[in-house]
Amino acid sequence: VVKFLSPDVPLFNGITSDLFPGITLPEPDYEEILSAAREACTELRLQPVDNFLAKVLELHEMVLVRHGLMIVGEPFAAKTSCYRVLSRALSLLAEGGNPTEVKINTPTLNPKSVPLGRLYGEFDPV
Numbered sequence: 001v002v003k004f005l006s007p008d009v010p011l012f013n014g015i016t017s018d019l020f021p022g023i024t025l026p027e028p029d030y031e032e033i034l035s036a037a038r039e040a041c042t043e044l045r046l047q048p049v050d051n052f053l054a055k056v057l058e059l060h061e062m063v064l065v066r067h068g069l070m071i072v073g074e075p076f077a078a079k080t081s082c083y084r085v086l087s088r089a090l091s092l093l094a095e096g097g098n099p100t101e102v103k104i105n106t107p108t109l110n111p112k113s114v115p116l117g118r119l120y121g122e123f124d125p126v
Contacts, residue, residue, distance in 0.1 A: 032093065033093065037056050046085065086104075
């Protein structure tokens with residue numbers, strides 16, 4: 001439900017309750033990933049503030065439903081820290097034996113060194 005605007009959430013919930021009457025969705029349990037995110041914050045020498053952890057969860061939900069994404073925002077808005085904490089948290093879960101997670105590697109590249117078509121994707125006739 002991350003992608004919806006707040007006024008659209010009740011509308012979406014109404015539609016799904018009409019399509020699936022009598023079914024109530026359980027609340028998602030984020031305790032495992034939140035615990036790993038707190039540990040990742042400690043390792044990365046960051047403060048695990050609730051608002052920051054909420055952004056980490058939002059990023060995690062977006063990664064689950066998207067094939068690719070860009071993180072954009074104001075300078076010093078913790079964009080880099082957010083994806084680094086999520087990456088480390090998922091890696092910690094994988095190292096802890098969680099079968100649904102894998103160790104994350106996030107290579108960084110200079111966007112000026114790659115043609116725009118390759119950076120954002122273009123049709124390659126070959």
